[in-house]
Each structure stands twice: as C-alpha cells, then as structure tokens.
Amino acid sequence: MPLLDGTDPQAIAQAAALLAAGELVALPTETVYGLGARADQDAAVAKIFAAKGRPSDHPLIVHVSDAAEAPAFTPAADQPMARRLMDAFWPGPLTLILPRREGVAAAAAGGQSSIGLRCPAHPVAHALLQAAARLGVPGVAAPSANRFGRISPTTAAHVQGEFGEALAVLDGGACAVGIESTIVDLTREHPVLLRPGVLTPAQIEAVCGEPLRARDAQAPRASGTLEAHYAPRAPLRLLDAQTLRQALAVPPEAGMVLALYSRSVEPPPGVLHRRMPDDARAAAFELFAVLREFDALGAALIWVEQPPPAAEWDGVRDRLQRAAAAA
Numbered sequence: 147m148p149l150l151d152g153t154d155p156q157a158i159a160q161a162a163a164l165l166a167a168g169e170l171v172a173l174p175t176e177t178v179y180g181l182g183a184r185a186d187q188d189a190a191v192a193k194i195f196a197a198k199g200r201p202s203d204h205p206l207i208v209h210v211s212d213a214a215e216a217p218a219f220t221p222a223a224d225q226p227m228a229r230r231l232m233d234a235f236w237p238g239p240l241t242l243i244l245p246r247r248e249g250v251a252a253a254a255a256g257g258q259s260s261i262g263l264r265c266p267a268h269p270v271a272h273a274l275l276q277a278a279a280r281l282g283v284p285g286v287a288a289p290s291a292n293r294f295g296r297i298s299p300t301t302a303a304h305v306q307g308e309f310g311e312a313l314a315v316l317d318g319g320a321c322a323v324g325i326e327s328t329i330v331d332l333t334r335e336h337p338v339l340l341r342p343g344v345l346t347p348a349q350i351e352a353v354c355g356e357p358l359r360a361r362d363a364q365a366p367r368a369s370g371t372l373e374a375h376y377a378p379r380a381p382l383r384l385l386d387a388q389t390l391r392q393a394l395a396v397p398p399e400a401g402m403v404l405a406l407y408s409r410s411v412e413p414p415p416g417v418l419h420r421r422m423p424d425d426a427r428a429a430a431f432e433l434f435a436v437l438r439e440f441d442a443l444g445a446a447l448i449w450v451e452q453p454p455p456a457a458e459w460d461g462v463r464d465r466l467q468r469a470a471a472a473a
Contacts, residue, residue: 147311149302152270152318161316162277165190165286170197172291172305173274174318175266177239177326177343178298178434179305180209180288181313184278185219188253191287195253197309200294205256206287207241207264207327207369211275218284219251219261220244227354228332234353236265237272239323239343243331243366254287260333260366270318289369290326291315295472297378297434297441300324304438324431325461329368330358340368342460344430376465377472378437380405382448384470387411390451398447405445407436418443422451426458433462437469 150157152174161171168190171182181197183190185208195202208219213232216223222244223229231242246252246261255261263285266272275286290298291305299305302317328343330350339347339358347358361371370376385393390411398404398417405418413419420436423429440448450466453459 147314149306149315149317152316157316158270158273158277161274161314162281162283164314165274165278165283166281168193170194170313171274172302172309172313172315173271173286173288174268174302174316174321175209175271175288176268176321177266177323178300178321179291179302179315181291182209182286182288184283185251185254185285185287186283191251191253194287194289198289198292198294200289202253203256203367204372205258205262205367205369206254206289207262208251208254208285208287209271209275210263210265210285211272211279212236212265215279215284216244216263219247219263221247222332225332227337230353231330231350232265235345237267238265239267239327240264240345240350241327241329241369243329243333243340243368245333251285251287256367258366260331262329262369264327268318268321270316274316295372295375295377297376297437298326300434320435322431324433324435325465326370328461329371331365331368333366334364338362338365340365341371342464344427344458344461346457346460348457373468374472375468376434377469378448379441380445380448381473382437382450382466382469383473384450384452384466386452390449393449402446403444405440405443405448407440407448408451411451418445422453426453426456426462429453429459429462433465
C-alpha cells in the first residue's frame with residue numbers, strides 16, 4: 147500500500163476504518179511513529195506483538211485523543227496528580243502509568259494491572275484518534291513502528307523500510323521531538339520516573355509538587371525500559387571525549403567503515419562523521435535518523451560522544467546507553 151497522506155481527510159478516514167476493523171496502522175506522533183491497533187481488542191493488539199517480534203509481556207502505550215477518553219482505561223483519570231499532569235502536558239510527550247480498569251486492554255498492558263496512557267500532540271495522530279473514536283475505538287495502542295529492540299522511526303519512510311508496503315502508514319512528516327515520551331508511574335504513593343524524555347524532571351516536579359522518585363524493583367514494566375533497546379545494526383559504543391580522541395588515533399581496519407557522532411571531537415580523514423548539536427532538543431530530533439543513516443551507509447562500528455550531564459540531555463543519554471547495551 148502506498149503511503150497515506152496524513153493531511154487528506156479521506157486517508158484519515160481509511161486509516162480509522164482499518165483500526166476499527168482490528169487492523170494495524172502506522173501513525174505519526176510528535177515523538178516517533180507508532181504501530182497502532184485498537185487497544186480494547188486483545189486480538190488486534192496481538193498483531194502488534196507479532197509484527198514487531200515483541201514479547202507479549204512488554205507493555206504498550208495507549209494513545210487517546212484527549213483526557214476525556216482516559217476513563218475508558220483507568221478508574222484513576224481524576225486522581226489529582228494525574229489530572230494536573232494531563233492539564234499541563236497533554237497533548238504532548240508524557241505517558242502516565244495508572245491503574246488499569248479491570249477487564250480492559252489486558253494485552254496492551256502486557257498483562258499488568260497498570261496501563262500507560264498518552265495524548266499525542268501531532269495533528270495527524272489527533273485527527274486519526276478522533277476519527278477512530280467516532281467508529282467506536284476508545285484508544286490506540288502504539289509502540290514505535292520498528293522491529294523490537296531496534297531504532298525507532300521518525301519518518302514514514304523509516305516505517306516502510308521496516309515493514310514494507312503491506313502496512314498502512316499515515317505520513318505526517320518528520321517527528322518534531324524525535325525520541326519517545328517521558329514515562330511517569332502514578333500507581334503508588336509518590337510519582338516515579340520510569341523513562342526520561344525531552345521533558346525534564348524539574349518541569350514535571352513543578353506540576354507534581356514533589357520530587358520524582360527513581361525507578362525501583364517494585365516499578366511496573368514499561369515500554370522502552372529494557373536494558374538493551376533502540377539499537378542500530380552496527381555495534382554502538384558511547385565514549386567520553388578523551389577516550390574518543392585516543393581511540394581515533396588508532397586507524398580502523400582496512401575496509402571497515404567507522405561512524406562518529408560527536409560534538410567536540412573532530413574525526414581523522416576516512417571516518418564517517420555527523421556533528422551532534424549542542425542543543426539537547428535538536429539532538430533528540432535527529433538522533434534516530436542519524437543512527438539509521440549510519441546503518442544505511444554501511445557503518446561497521448558507531449562511536450558516539452557522551453552527551454553532557456545536564457538534565458535536558460537525560461532522554462538522549464538514556465537512548466544511547468540502551469543502544470550501546472545491545473552491542
């Protein structure tokens with residue numbers, strides 16, 4: 147199937163009808179492209195796990211068009227802290243883990259008693275979710291539209307490269323954020339940060355009115371939190387600037403394509419290089435596209451300069467650490 151134009155109302159209606167019929171549709175969000183199925187039908191959600199090769203106990207995030215749809219999946223939609231965070235950051239790149247309504251979306255939740263909910267900011271996603279809701283679809287489960295554990299897609303072409311033309315893909319252009327949403331667990335007494343994103347802890351804590359706790363052994367399983375994730379085909383090494391300079395002083399093996407993504411380290415001749423932006427949001431926007439480009443250009447090894455320690459870099463640093471763990 148050719149790409150569907152996300153600005154075409156007929157394409158939105160076609161995609162919504164596919165979702166209502168229990169089929170898969172890839173959709174753009176402001177973070178990354180998602181592989182969507184109606185969240186209220188376990189058989190439809192099972193197609194996501196099968197297509198991605200994803201373990202069925204690794205939970206998905208359910209996307210809703212607004213906070214008014216959240217009660218279909220959780221009895222805690224009006225919990226004061228949840229409401230404050232929804233009002234502050236929805237639509238946007240924040241996922242909330244809340245108690246799951248009994249008997250609903252068990253497959254999307256990976257069998258847990260909690261569920262992740264998000265309202266995306268992308269206009270195409272919003273239009274699709276609204277159109278699907280009119281056809282009786284209360285929410286769409288949508289992990290990143292890539293094979294499990296690999297680089298998330300930030301363009302429609304990335305999705306087609308993963309799954310081919312058999313999959314319906316709504317084209318909404320390049321994703322504006324570029325890395326997945328921040329995930330905050332609200333199932334316990336205090337809020338817990340499960341996955342960093344472009345929203346900083348300080349921004350979230352200002353709305354919560356208390357510090358975010360660190361993830362612990364009691365935390366529910368959440369999307370994108372496995373140690374190894376977001377990995378290119380080529381092994382990725384995350385190195386500080388000094389170590390990078392020392393490593394680059396040794397020429398690579400003959401015929402080996404070495405790729406470098408760095409801010410302060412200049413490569414010697416013959417090294418494939420992309421400069422990492424000094425701004426964290428700009429780096430997040432291009433990160434997955436750069437890693438995909440390195441793979442496409444035949445890199446045998448990818449070296450990445452460690453991002454700065456500032457909180458606004460936490461999301462980029464998290465994705466790179468997980469990508470390096472897969473090497």
